[in-house]
Amino acid sequence: MLQKLRLAVVGLGRVSKSHLPAVRELADIMDLAALVTRDEGKLRQEANQWEGVKTYTSYDDAISDPDIDAFLLLLPHDMHAEYSIKALQAGKHVLVEKPMAMNVQEAKEMVEAAKANNVTLMIGQSRRFYKPVMESIRQVREKAIGDLININALLLAHMDKPAADWWKDESKIGGFIIPLWGSHILDYIQWAYGRAPQSVYAQGHSNNPNWTGEDEVAISLNFGEGRMANVLMSFNAGSRPTDEAGLTGQRIWSTQNSIYDRYLIGSNGLLHLKDEYELRLNGELLEACESTFSNFRWQLEEFADAIREEREPLASGREMIQVMKIMDGCFESMRTGQVVQL
Known part of the structure; x- marks a missing residue:
């Protein structure tokens, strides 16, 4: 059973300022294993706030890292499906920001990838x-x-x-x-x-x-x-x-x-x-x-608990296919x- 989730955060734009504090608040159940972005300036600036965090400018390098269990994807909407599927196919769990994808076909492909690789896919319906x-x-x-x-x-x-x-x-x-x-x-x-x-x-x-x-x-x-x-x-x-x-x-x-x-x-x-x-x-x-209630903390906690308990999370990929429809x-x-x- 997974004891402490090793999480990588991909994307350091506007919404990361809501998610990263939640990661820190949940230090008892997860570690920030890596930060991933093509922007080297943002990468260095954020990495300085964390102890022992790995940094990647290449997403492919990050998904190949055996020390990462899960990815939190904070990316433009048109990248959600591609980046989720890559991580899922590598055996990583994925929490991706809403909306799930650009259309229902992409959403179905994401769910199929999660099922085929026996990993968790959750959508960031934070509200x-x-x-x-x-x-x-x-x-x-x-x-x-x-x-x-x-x-x-x-x-x-x-x-x-x-x-x-x-x-x-x-x-x-x-x-x-x-x-x-x-x-x-x-x-x-x-x-x-x-x-x-x-x-x-x-x-x-x-x-x-x-x-x-x-x-x-x-x-x-x-x-x-x-x-x-x-x-x-x-x-x-x-x-x-x-x-x-x-x-x-x-x-x-x-x-x-x-x-x-x-x-x-x-x-x-x-x-x-x-x-x-x-x-x-x-x-x-x-x-x-x-x-000021930390809904992002509660959401991330649900993601970690679902992985540990081997159950479907709230706002699972399977559930969100219908929202995409x-x-x-x-x-x-x-x-x-x-x-x-x-």
């Missing part, structure tokens, strides 16, 4: 790992609101400039607001229902010349038997100019600078998730956590203007 979010799922399963019949999700945020250069390129990001934030919302909706939707209808438009992908989206999901879900997302909910980073305030991902709500309507009650930090049942506060369906519906059967 699952908050106490109010987990509690909302438990309440649904226990039918605290009766039978779930509708979910309405609303995101209103403002972004003027992309936080990373590769976000500008639709061929690298696979869209815009759908992979960046919709991947979280669509994952939550399917998780809450516990089954896949039957069809999807989506409208999407790009209004900002600073990127090519969609920044206004409306999505309607049909789960059959009178069950549905609706998603409205905007990255234009604010006025220009913004700060130098192109964001309203410091980050768009916080309740201070966005409106992010999910309403779960049941046959006998209502659950309201305000961001990930507050859950109310029929208006009464049920669960809350601080905005929904996302593919959204883009097909946007292209054709038709309802897409899933």
Whole structure:
């Protein structure tokens, strides 16, 4: 049985600043074995913060290292499948940032590689790992609101400039607001229902010349038997100019600078998730956590525990194939203007 996970982190961009502190917090169950990036400056700077960490500018060299058990992949979306499959085929466990891949075909190939090599594949659906979010799922399963019949999700945020250069390129990001934030919302909706939707209808438009992908989206999901879900997302909910980073305030991902709500309507009650930090049942506060809650630590701990216990993790690759099907369906519906059967 694996005692202490030897982890390599690949990619030292913006999102690594959320993941690396979680690695340090979990020093009792894992070691940071290696850092991998082509940027030698970033590599040296980050390596100086860790004791005994290996450094690689070559990914192929890293996956050949027998002292690495698992990879945490923090890469542009169009690299997720290729880099995951290489590691999985080398017998390494993989936690890859969301969205899982660029399309469902890539996602299936990733799952097949994990299965063939008897290793764990987990997707970084980090917004699952908050106490109010987990509690909302438990309440649904226990039918605290009766039978779930509708979910309405609303995101209103403002972004003027992309936080990373590769976000500008639709061929690298696979869209815009759908992979960046919709991947979280669509994952939550399917998780809450516990089954896949039957069809999807989506409208999407790009209004900002600073990127090519969609920044206004409306999505309607049909789960059959009178069950549905609706998603409205905007990255234009604010006025220009913004700060130098192109964001309203410091980050768009916080309740201070966005409106992010999910309403779960049941046959006998209502659950309201305000961001990930507050859950109310029929208006009464049920669960809350601080905005500084380390969901990335909880996510990484789940990854390590699943490997050690030889079980499927939450947000496994197999589970996320269906989210990729929904996302593919959204883009097909946007292209054709038709309802897409899933």
